[in-house]
Amino acid sequence: MLNRLPWRNATTGRMLLLCAFTMICLGLVMVFSAVASLDESTDWYKRRDMRQAVFAGIAAIALFLLWRIDYRKLAGTGPFPRWMFALFLLSVVVGALVLVPGIRHEAGGKFRWIKIGPKSFGFRIQPSEIIKVVMVLFLACWLTRPGVKIRSWKTFGLGVLVLCLAEAFVIKADLGTGILIAMVWGMTLLLAGVPWHRFLALIPPAAAAGSYLMFSDPYRLNRFKAWLNPWGDDTISSYHTRQSLLSVFSGDWFGMGPGNGVRKLGFLPEDSTDFLFASYCEEWGFVGAVLLIGLWLMLLRQCQKAASRAEDSLGRVLAVALGGMLILQAILHIAVNLVLLPPTGVALPLMSAGGTGLVLSACCVAVIGSVAFRPGHWDDDELTTPTLHVH
DSSP states (O other): OOSSOOGGGOHHHHHHHHHHHHHHHHHHHHHHHHHTTSOOOSSGGGOHHHHHHHHHHHHHHHHHHHTTSOGGGGTOSSSSOHHHHHHHHHHHHHHHGGGSTTTEEEETTEEEEEEESOTTTOEEEOHHHHHHHHHHHHHHHHHTSTTOOTTSHHHHHHHHHHHHHHHTTTTTTOHHHHHHHHHHHHHHHHHHTOOGGGGGGGHHHHHHHHHHHHHSOHHHHHHHHHHHOTTTOOSHHHHHHHHHHHHHHHTTTTOSOTTOOSTTTTTSTTTTTTTHHHHHHHHHHHHHHHHHHHHHHHHHHHHHHHHHTBSSHHHHHHHHHHHHHHHHHHHHHHHHHTTSSOOOOOOOTTTSSOHHHHHHHHHHHHHHHHHHTSBSSOOTTTOOOOOOOOO
């Protein structure tokens, strides 16, 4: 058996990486378009667009290099993935730094980032993005281990403990990412073979926690009300939803053209992050939106093909869980921008401004690519054996 398919023969892996790279480039174009209307600093390292270009370069390098590493090395050896568990605990510790004054960074009244480096040219890290990815990697490496009693209540209880650790410093300040983490956690456990009826025991505490988080914060409650009636309330929350809808509708069929959007001129908040899709629709129109959604569907298809041809359960769980995490986040982002869901503060993977999410999303695709380039079996379009003709 081949250890790794060559690039020219690995159709699934090649399409997967090229889809992700196209999204990174599109996202960079949109960030430059959004920032073009702002009075940015003349220092390049303080400009949002230049920083995004640097992170996009790092993401592209990670995308086209990390797939070469065998994904099975993530699991290590022995009965338990100790190193991956240590990395998960480290990510939780990093998440706790959002509570430390002087290190944490505030935006929109929420502490979701930590600052690293001098104030003039330092950068920010969003720990929730790290926790989300490392949690999936650890769960996949642990639950697919030989000897793990995947259907036992003990295993499920330990999985719930992992979820509690992952949510501890996330869900209060970032409910949208907290919900996404819970969804990805459940998906990973189901893929590994945990019986679905185990999750029924979590419905009462989840409902209670959700109600508390919703009604204890007036800002979240106002967002929910604005979602129900975006045109009837005159609040900051309803302003977000209105401008998002106006951006989408302004794009018409073919959009105003790249860089020609109007809502980015101070009307649409967070046009390069939480509402990137709305800004994209204004400039690229309905046709451009359909093409972008088609690109996401193509990425989903390649993840499914990589999982179906994986040579072990670890590869199957990694491909579907990591791919599903990216797709779920994209669905949440697009649904919020179309006012199908209340604003959640979830960015569009591989495209929205933000170095942490961009680089880690590229790393996720690279891990799926590692699975795709090491399938347990091949189709004719992925491996062609030369035929020897004897005359």
